[in-house]
Amino acid sequence: MRIGTSLALVDLDRQLPNRNQRECLYWWDELFEWIAAAGFSYIELPYQPKWDFGGRSGIPLSMRSIAVKDGDVAGFLTRLRGHGLAGISAVHLDPSLFFSSQLDRYFGAFEHFAMEALELAALSGAGTLTLTATPCVGDLRAAWPDSFLERTAALFSRMQAAAAPRNVRICLRNECWGLLAGEAAIPFLEGLHPEIRLDLDTAHLQISGVESAGFLRSHASRIGIVHLTDTRHRMTPGEEPGWIPEHPRSAATSMFRDVGTGDVDLVDFVDAMKETGFDGDVILDSRHAADVCRALLRMRRFALRHFEPLLAKPQESAGTAIDGRHAADALVAPATPSRKEA
Amino acid sequence: MENIRLSHMNHWKTIPYRTTPNFRDYFYEERSNLAYYSDWDRILRYHAATGYDGIEVAPWDLREMMALFGSPQAFSDFAAERGVAVSGMFHGAEGSHDPARREEVIAAGREAVDQIVAFGGRHMNMCPASNYYGVGPLSREAVATAADTISEIGRYATDHGVQIGLHNEFFCAINRENHHEFIALTDPRHVFYCLDTAQVALIGENILEFYERYHERICTLHLKDTAEAALPDAVRYAQDVEIRDDGHRWFWEPGEGTLDLEGLWRLMKKHAFKGWVTVETDGTPDLLASMALSSYHVKQVLGKIYR
Numbered sequence: 264m265r266i267g268t269s270l271a272l273v274d275l276d277r278q279l280p281n282r283n284q285r286e287c288l289y290w291w292d293e294l295f296e297w298i299a300a301a302g303f304s305y306i307e308l309p310y311q312p313k314w315d316f317g318g319r320s321g322i323p324l325s326m327r328s329i330a331v332k333d334g335d336v337a338g339f340l341t342r343l344r345g346h347g348l349a350g351i352s353a354v355h356l357d358p359s360l361f362f363s364s365q366l367d368r369y370f371g372a373f374e375h376f377a378m379e380a381l382e383l384a385a386l387s388g389a390g391t392l393t394l395t396a397t398p399c400v401g402d403l404r405a406a407w408p409d410s411f412l413e414r415t416a417a418l419f420s421r422m423q424a425a426a427a428p429r430n431v432r433i434c435l436r437n438e439c440w441g442l443l444a445g446e447a448a449i450p451f452l453e454g455l456h457p458e459i460r461l462d463l464d465t466a467h468l469q470i471s472g473v474e475s476a477g478f479l480r481s482h483a484s485r486i487g488i489v490h491l492t493d494t495r496h497r498m499t500p501g502e503e504p505g506w507i508p509e510h511p512r513s514a515a516t517s518m519f520r521d522v523g524t525g526d527v528d529l530v531d532f533v534d535a536m537k538e539t540g541f542d543g544d545v546i547l548d549s550r551h552a553a554d555v556c557r558a559l560l561r562m563r564r565f566a567l568r569h570f571e572p573l574l575a576k577p578q579e580s581a582g583t584a585i586d587g588r589h590a591a592d593a594l595v596a597p598a599t600p601s602r603k604e605a
Numbered sequence: 606m607e608n609i610r611l612s613h614m615n616h617w618k619t620i621p622y623r624t625t626p627n628f629r630d631y632f633y634e635e636r637s638n639l640a641y642y643s644d645w646d647r648i649l650r651y652h653a654a655t656g657y658d659g660i661e662v663a664p665w666d667l668r669e670m671m672a673l674f675g676s677p678q679a680f681s682d683f684a685a686e687r688g689v690a691v692s693g694m695f696h697g698a699e700g701s702h703d704p705a706r707r708e709e710v711i712a713a714g715r716e717a718v719d720q721i722v723a724f725g726g727r728h729m730n731m732c733p734a735s736n737y738y739g740v741g742p743l744s745r746e747a748v749a750t751a752a753d754t755i756s757e758i759g760r761y762a763t764d765h766g767v768q769i770g771l772h773n774e775f776f777c778a779i780n781r782e783n784h785h786e787f788i789a790l791t792d793p794r795h796v797f798y799c800l801d802t803a804q805v806a807l808i809g810e811n812i813l814e815f816y817e818r819y820h821e822r823i824c825t826l827h828l829k830d831t832a833e834a835a836l837p838d839a840v841r842y843a844q845d846v847e848i849r850d851d852g853h854r855w856f857w858e859p860g861e862g863t864l865d866l867e868g869l870w871r872l873m874k875k876h877a878f879k880g881w882v883t884v885e886t887d888g889t890p891d892l893l894a895s896m897a898l899s900s901y902h903v904k905q906v907l908g909k910i911y912r
Contacts, residue, residue: 276618276619277618277619277621277639277642277643278617278618278619278642278892279639280618280638280890280891280892281891282618282890283852283888283890284852286848287848287850287851287852288850288851289851289852290849290852317847318844320844320845320847320848320849331844333846429661439771479858505673507621509623511758514630515621515625515626515628515630515640515644516627516629516631517628517634517635519631553639554637
């Protein structure tokens with residue numbers, strides 16, 4: 264079992280003060296230091312190729328970004344280790360970005376970028392590639408062919424065939440706003456290759472009306488990886504998710520809360536993990552945290568109570584000095600001093 | 606009636622709500638400023654409060670905006686109720702230099718024109734080509750292809766009451782060595798220029814000389830400042846150079862850099878510029894503060910020269 268935290272912690276979609284920092288390599292170097300200082304050795308990487316299209320390679324969430332800034336995955340891992348992290352335990356791709364009424368284009372893009380994400384998972388030694396199974400249900404109403412889930416299943420099968428020889432497990436994520444929310448994922452999963460497992464996300468289950476500890480006790484053999492996430496939200500009956508599903512239409516709210524600040528019974532869930540002998544990877548995930556450092560410390564507090572032997576001791580890292588890897592930076596003066604110099 | 610109407614280029618990214626009727630409850634979820642940046646009602650009120658008559662829409666936000674509002678007209682009506690008009694939309698003509706992509710680029714350009722018309726906007730401020738890295742240097746044939754393709758889009762635009770404003774960027778494949786040649790090859794009846802003051806200065810142009818030379822074609826501005834000018838080729842042609850690894854900023858609010866914006870305003874007065882000027886504050890750590898600072902400089906400092 265490896266304890267990690269997800270880079271989904273970082274909200275890149277909202278223009279809140281100081282968001283501009285998050286497009287710069289230096290900020291991610293600092294984040295990696297903070298994550299290590301919070302006691303986490305591993306990260307989950309949300310695979311987000313959309314940043315490729317604006318040349319935002321400072322955001323290390325795609326193979327292109329890694330190639331531009333670090334040369335290759337090995338270079339990226341070296342960089343992570345230089346900041347006190349051991350590596351990447353999981354990669355997650357959500358294909359909702361590609362969704363439109365042109366389903367051939369959706370499935371084509373889904374598989375193309377899933378293969379990129381698989382490449383990253385395989386080369387980095389991440390044991391798991393999680394794929395979000397379906398976009399938001401609200402999106403699908405406009406383009407709802409009966410074949411949608413059949414095509415999704417076929418794609419998962421192809422990904423499984425590609426992943427298995429590379430020692431990567433394919434997991435399915437069933438968000439609360441998708442077609443396979445809650446218990447609906449199980450019959451779909453049973454129709455897939457037996458090595459494909461579920462990525463159990465505690466908050467998504469609870470929002471779907473399913474108690475996550477009980478779900479784990481019932482389906483432990485089908486769970487490949489666990490996301491400990493938190494929420495205070497419940498879907499109201501008949502509520503239709505909006506296009507930005509984590510911001511429900513019913514009222515302005517943030518669907519996800521920092522781990523330990525919602526009302527998911529994560530203590531019972533951890534007990535369920537022990538009872539069932541679950542020993543897969545665990546990701547503590549404070550998605551789109553309002554305050555990244557606060558969220559990391561909250562997750563550390565939770566992890567200290569439940570996973571202390573598995574937490575890393577904060578290590579001396581190589582520091583955050585920019586080493587001039589970006590050729591253009593070196594040619595313009597004055598340079599911004601590194602944190603060590605400042 | 607003032608000669609200059611102030612617009613702001615939208616860099617607000619994802620705004621998840623139209624309005625927030627439960628504003629106080631939403632605030633108490635985090636007790637933070639998150640609630641202040643979460644709905645278009647407030648964002649547009651900030652525009653009006655800080656002196657902007659207009660907003661320039663960003664194409665990368667369209668999907669989410671349309672999901673919230675249903676149509677460009679609905680957004681424009683919503684904005685108008687708050688005293689803000691849609692001045693136009695940005696567009697990138699990726700691949701314009703490539704004959705094999707001509708039809709694709711023209712189709713995308715026409716679609717963007719249609720969207721601007723639906724918003725009730727006037728300007729399509731267009732980066733004229735792909736980024737330099739991986740594409741440049743462009744041959745003269747490629748420059749001519751790009752000019753021809755843009756002119757074709759321009760004809761469609763003017764037929765529909767929209768003006769293309771070439772919006773060059775310091776990392777674009779149309780760059781210092783072919784900038785003027787490219788402009789000369791475009792059709793002046795249908796292709797105009799959106800002078801981004803910082804971008805053009807970073808390319809190596811003197812913005813006063815540039816304005817004097819092209820004032821008849823400059824239909825609008827993206828107004829921003831910079832503390833550098835005439836970046837060397839190795840910088841302009843580098844990969845993903847728009848965002849620096851160390852957080853160094855290329856762009857600043859008007860008045861916070863070293864450009865002679867007062868000289869530019871004197872020229873705008875000389876040539877009786879009339880129309881939209883869009884403040885663009887990309888790279889800022891605080892969009893609302895930058896909006897306010899910029900508006901103050903335009904109205905209270907530059908406005909003493911020409912308004």
